[in-house]
Amino acid sequence: MTDLAPPPAKQRLPLPPLVDLLTEVHGYLRLDHAVDRPWLDDAAKSWVVFLPGHGKGNAETADVAVILPELVRALHPRLTPAVAGEAAERAILTLTGMMSLPALVFLRGDRMLGSIPRVRDWDDYLQRIGEILESDVESNLEGGAA
DSSP states (O other), rough: OOOOOOOOOOOBBOOOOHHHHHTTTTEEEEEETTTOGGGGGGGTTTTEEEOOOEETTHHHHHHHHHHHOOOOOHHHTTTEEEEEEEEEEHHHHHHHOOOSSEEEEEETTTTTEEESSSSSOOOHHHHHHHHHHHHOOOOOOOOOOO
């Protein structure tokens, strides 16, 4: 007799509390719904959306959550930050293609300017973000499949 029971579901891990601090303390917009796309409202404003990797339990998520406020401060007023909830994260991944998570996705109007997956060195962040914000390339994905 064989055991036909399905394999156990992979455990979904919670996000680090530092992700919640981005919305609760820093006041970043939280995108809770798949249709939340505030970057469409003002084509001149550049957005950075943090995709934390819901359920993945990636140790780099906490690191990016600490780095993001520093990046926003350093590049003020060039970036408007937001944090993707689970539904918004799935929707953005569908629009942009799969990428490694956590990731920062840069959007302006109806264009995705680029993304930066995982943790980077400070100077690398500043250089890449500068290039991304100056680009007019509609889909400048970096990274690849998750």
